[in-house]
Amino acid sequence: MAARGRQTIILSSLPLQVLYYLNGWYFGFFWIAEALMFVYKGQVLPFPSTNLASEIVLLFLLGIIEVIRLFFGSKGNLTERIISMVVSILLCLPVLFTVLFFLLWQTYVLRAEVILCAILLVFLGLELVLGVAAMVSFARAETFR
Amino acid sequence: MAATFHILFFTTCFVLLGILLSARAQTTAAPGSTQLPTTPAASTAAPTTPAPATEAPATQTSFPVNTNVGSCTCDLTRSACDVNCCCDPDCTSQDAQSFSQCLENLYKPDDRLCVQDHIIVFENTQFVSNLESNNLFCIYTDNYPARNYYTGADVVDTEQAFQNLLQTYETTSYSQVDSTATVYEDFYKSGDPVYTVNESGAQGTLGLPKADITSNCLDSSVAGFLQDETTSCTREWDSLADQCETSPSLNANIYYLGLKVARTPALFQSTLPPTTTGTTVTVTAVTTAVMTTANVTVPVSTSQPGNTTADNSTNLFDDPDLVNFTLANITCQDRQGHIVTCGFTGGSVPGPVYNRTSGFCDNMVLSVAYTVTHNGSQGISAVEVSFTLGSVHSTQTSVQQTSAITFNKQDSVAGFRRSGNPGYVVGEPLLAGTLVETTSTTSGEQVRSIEVSSNRNSWLTMLSSTADGSCLSSGDRTPVVFGEDMRSGCLVTVYFNNITSVCTLLQNTITDALQGTNPPTHVAVYGNSQLDAVGDWVEILGDNEPLVQTTGFRTTTCRNVVLGMHIEVLYSNIGALSNPQPKILAVRRRFENPQDITFTCVGTLCQAGGGQTGQQFEVVSSVTFIDASTSPTASLAEYPTIQTQLPFDFFYPFQTSSAVLHLSFKKIIYITAFVIFAVINR
Numbered sequence: 114m115a116a117r118g119r120q121t122i123i124l125s126s127l128p129l130q131v132l133y134y135l136n137g138w139y140f141g142f143f144w145i146a147e148a149l150m151f152v153y154k155g156q157v158l159p160f161p162s163t164n165l166a167s168e169i170v171l172l173f174l175l176g177i178i179e180v181i182r183l184f185f186g187s188k189g190n191l192t193e194r195i196i197s198m199v200v201s202i203l204l205c206l207p208v209l210f211t212v213l214f215f216l217l218w219q220t221y222v223l224r225a226e227v228i229l230c231a232i233l234l235v236f237l238g239l240e241l242v243l244g245v246a247a248m249v250s251f252a253r254a255e256t257f258r
Numbered sequence: 259m260a261a262t263f264h265i266l267f268f269t270t271c272f273v274l275l276g277i278l279l280s281a282r283a284q285t286t287a288a289p290g291s292t293q294l295p296t297t298p299a300a301s302t303a304a305p306t307t308p309a310p311a312t313e314a315p316a317t318q319t320s321f322p323v324n325t326n327v328g329s330c331t332c333d334l335t336r337s338a339c340d341v342n343c344c345c346d347p348d349c350t351s352q353d354a355q356s357f358s359q360c361l362e363n364l365y366k367p368d369d370r371l372c373v374q375d376h377i378i379v380f381e382n383t384q385f386v387s388n389l390e391s392n393n394l395f396c397i398y399t400d401n402y403p404a405r406n407y408y409t410g411a412d413v414v415d416t417e418q419a420f421q422n423l424l425q426t427y428e429t430t431s432y433s434q435v436d437s438t439a440t441v442y443e444d445f446y447k448s449g450d451p452v453y454t455v456n457e458s459g460a461q462g463t464l465g466l467p468k469a470d471i472t473s474n475c476l477d478s479s480v481a482g483f484l485q486d487e488t489t490s491c492t493r494e495w496d497s498l499a500d501q502c503e504t505s506p507s508l509n510a511n512i513y514y515l516g517l518k519v520a521r522t523p524a525l526f527q528s529t530l531p532p533t534t535t536g537t538t539v540t541v542t543a544v545t546t547a548v549m550t551t552a553n554v555t556v557p558v559s560t561s562q563p564g565n566t567t568a569d570n571s572t573n574l575f576d577d578p579d580l581v582n583f584t585l586a587n588i589t590c591q592d593r594q595g596h597i598v599t600c601g602f603t604g605g606s607v608p609g610p611v612y613n614r615t616s617g618f619c620d621n622m623v624l625s626v627a628y629t630v631t632h633n634g635s636q637g638i639s640a641v642e643v644s645f646t647l648g649s650v651h652s653t654q655t656s657v658q659q660t661s662a663i664t665f666n667k668q669d670s671v672a673g674f675r676r677s678g679n680p681g682y683v684v685g686e687p688l689l690a691g692t693l694v695e696t697t698s699t700t701s702g703e704q705v706r707s708i709e710v711s712s713n714r715n716s717w718l719t720m721l722s723s724t725a726d727g728s729c730l731s732s733g734d735r736t737p738v739v740f741g742e743d744m745r746s747g748c749l750v751t752v753y754f755n756n757i758t759s760v761c762t763l764l765q766n767t768i769t770d771a772l773q774g775t776n777p778p779t780h781v782a783v784y785g786n787s788q789l790d791a792v793g794d795w796v797e798i799l800g801d802n803e804p805l806v807q808t809t810g811f812r813t814t815t816c817r818n819v820v821l822g823m824h825i826e827v828l829y830s831n832i833g834a835l836s837n838p839q840p841k842i843l844a845v846r847r848r849f850e851n852p853q854d855i856t857f858t859c860v861g862t863l864c865q866a867g868g869g870q871t872g873q874q875f876e877v878v879s880s881v882t883f884i885d886a887s888t889s890p891t892a893s894l895a896e897y898p899t900i901q902t903q904l905p906f907d908f909f910y911p912f913q914t915s916s917a918v919l920h921l922s923f924k925k926i927i928y929i930t931a932f933v934i935f936a937v938i939n940r
Contacts, residue, residue: 153395160403222399224372 129243133187136236175211198248278541288763332361333487372396442523445635448484459574463597488662498652501614502619510607513641513851522637624648625660633668677786681839684741689782690718723748729771745880751872761816772823799845816857822850822878831887
């Protein structure tokens, strides 16, 4: 390949980029819906002390982490940077646990939340798999340079 | 840079997750831990006494945590079927078929759960209850089931724990509350009771009998310091012959004799027995004194300030700080109700005396008036008492008693009390008087001014009745007070003794009763109208007296008798809406239409001749206050008209020309079909 000159091969994964794009829009919807559901739950249901507050704080944390993860993921994929991909993949772990918390362990899990969190988990899983694959391909291309 | 961010968020996220999960574990574990038998005392006692078998506590029925207890509360009869109790295991299916309904207390848990887990319980019955709420926002996973169940119903075995629970949850208690210790101030404040001491040294308050709901006298009413008051109430008796001389309330002496008024409440400060808090202080003082002998005397001497000065044996009645009642003036009425000079000398008042031959109870108290002279915070300096004594015949069963108390500042000139400043105050008498013209001594000009009675209760008056409803002789009349609509009536008795001859006299009596003597001609516009500012007074409209003449007709009828008078006061608020000041616009006196009164007798009274029997006619007067205030009306600007214009190609696909609303029939069909389609598919 090197003998053919300065031809560049695009290693960025298109499915991964599509996923990141859709995930961004979906997460915005998810976050607003989740926040509204906390309003609903706070109005309707009795909460043990401090549970509601800490869960809302966790929702804000999830928003920050997820935005960073998506940013590093999509930029890393486009620029074929391994380090960005690593950050994105590692950030999958706190996002995974937080979403699992909202799916399983929070005080009241509404049916709508189950659906929302499940979709987000599907996004997360696919991005994890494709992200690792893309990172591996970047890394292999790195060795040939 | 990115890596540090990542580590930061990673750690915070995990820390928060850990906190949340541990909190979850705590909330679920908390009810379970309360259910555990908490007997630390027994475990500590165990090593000292080696395994006493009798001390083992009886096992208590415990229910699992967070479960619904009492799924069949209607099963009350053991080993027999309870009627209409579908969950009773003793009932056969045949029994159950005869039930008209199922009585069991339907368990109503949180209906936001997606599927109610208790439905299974009811599925075996023929009565199906489906409480499933399967919408999007039902609770899919419930990590807080404890919210539906009671917790912490542990049996309490120590009194300390009982007291703790009592303090937390007790709402009302029947146990005696610690009454706040009676505090005697250094001086009277307005509204405070006026304290008295009687001959035996007992402490009391100066009473002012008030009318209870049946207008009988309520002797437990208390006069308030600095609160001038006039009350009127009815004293009843069963037999005046027996009670005339024995009933205390008819005797003038009980209103002042053997009674003294405390100059200030400070008099009683020294008489207070050592309070309970004081004794506890001494108890603690003693216990500390056992340990430290140095300061024994200090707390003891401070704990009982009263006993050191006051001698327990002296009678409080002899205290120099008490004020004697002085007898001011006594008005006497003879048996016909006329005011006469009293037949006894001053200094004391004779008690009521019943005259068996005439049947009159003489020297009965008709009114009591206290006049208290005070000097502000210096307290009361003098108390005067005045009486009106009169005679009541034993045929009467009640008498109207009037009580009054007035407070005067020492060495002060009695001021003219206004009825408002400037607007009338509700409850204050209407300022009314007559217009007089005098010739000024200095300039010789005619000066017009208003003459007003010094007794503010006789300004504008209505008739009032005696206790038995008959019309009073003029003098004691009800004042018209601002803002209080009132109707009063009294009865005139007409005897069939050639009734027509007294018709004119009768009408004069009635008119007199309606108007009183010297009825005022002018009413003040404001509550503080000046007497010389004639412009601030309005003349009372209407007739001064009935226009028609009363004439007799045959022997039983008086024609054109006016039996009623109505006063209508038109007023209007002025000033700020938040601080309205009523101003009187006009006052009208209106007599009722003249009517014929005919003597009619009923039944046996007629056959007896009817000469001595009287017939009663009601004479009515009323006062009405009519609010003629004009409230402000807002004048609003017109709504602006919005000049809008659609873009010329607004209906572009359907219409290409710029002329608006030129839709063809076909296009309208298309549009409607589209709208209907959209609505259906919604």
